[in-house]
Amino acid sequence: MSDNRDRGLQANALGMFDTVVMAVAGSAPAYSLAATTAVLVGAVGLASPAALLWCAIPMLGIALAYNYLGRIDVNAGASYSWVGRTLHPFLGFISGWALVVSATIFMVAGSLPAGSMTLSLFDEGLAENTALATVVGAAWFLVMLFVVLGGARLTVRAQLIMSGVELVILAVFAVGALLHSDQARPFDWSWLGFSHFDGVSGFASGALVAAFYYWGWDVTSNLSEETRNSRRTTGLAGLIGVGVVFLLFEVFTIAVNIILTSKQIEENDANVLAVLGEEVMPGWGGKLLILAVMLSTIATLETTLIQVTRSLFAMGRDRTMPNALGRVHRRWNTPYIAIGVVGAVALMMFVASNSLGTIGEILSDAISAIGLQIAVYYGLTGVAVVVAYRKMLLKSPANFLFGGLWPLLGAVFMFWIFFESLGDLSTASIVIGLGGLAAGLIPMLWYWKQGSGYYRPAKLDATRAIEADYVPDVYADAVTDQSRAHEGMSTDF
16 A cells, blocks of 8 residues: 555646635635725835835736746646745745745734634624634635645635625626715725835835735645646646736725825724725625625635645655645545644644734734735846746747846845835844744754755756646655656647
């Protein structure tokens, strides 16, 4: 009987439409708007639409990096593999670790609003009860844990229902907000410019929060080994996902500026969207948007679970983390041990979060900490694509722009907001953000000394990449054995 590490994930389980849905759900438009708008307004005021606009441009550069790297290396670890094979294995591990830590922190940042939103559907007074919201949020988290355990097809079916209802509600309210006549202030084009930022550091703080808004579309790359024609599908779906959520974010943040007063935003920091809903459609509008936020939050818990468990699966397979994490369930073809470990850690964090303060305070610190970690692994990926495609960048203007300049500018932007925002963040955010990254040095150095093959990679080079689909059949061997399969192949860049 073969070891479960010899088994792969469920190949060809997802199609193009499924993957686009996962990309949009990963960014969680309703959740991001509800939980993060007050944080963004607190950082940049009326410049919220500008922060999202100017962050979208470099974010598209990072999405282009994922698109092109996914064409030449199909790996559930995504940036963990790409950065390790282009820049340095240590940087690759830190890139993967940054995703793992940020996603694990998000289990608390996401589950608390899920519990709070569920309670507010029945009694608004219960929504601010952190302990009760934690219990209900943990229950939703466990439901999603079992859905993810059940396989990629079950996961995407649940996602289609949740995200479908969410997007219909958001579309209806987007139209309602545009037609709304009662205004707190008139629209001003300056909201899309730089005049409302409090200097360079103010812009950096806003951009860090905006990066959290967009984060999650890259789940498509973590699902690459389970996607049909993944070399083309996963990257394109990520680009489409960024475009869709950008439009939703802009419409709703502009609507918040027009319709809500500063006092309303400040007093409802845990769910600005519900207040907007009441203003647009009094009586039942707030409840509908609360439902949208609840569904969005639960949906993004699912996609975040996929990201962290697929990343840990890749690390276990490569023996850069305990190799048990690379085992796959015989029936469901999912990394069941990685899923169980993430579940246990997240539940412990739920308990610990009750001592940290109110829901709003927990969200604010967690969002900024996650923003730091996102900036690290997105930035490293933006540099990785330039290195992987360096021999091809001057062959055409399109190659130079989409495979080189734009991703590189995206990477520079991510590193810039990382360093520039450090001076303005709370001590808690910095400790969580940087401390979480530093903790990764322990397993990295331990498994490096153990001789993991990941630390002796075959370099990733676009001139030796493959155009056809490729999904590894055997995962028991070290990553160097996988990497050899990529050598001597043509490219479709």
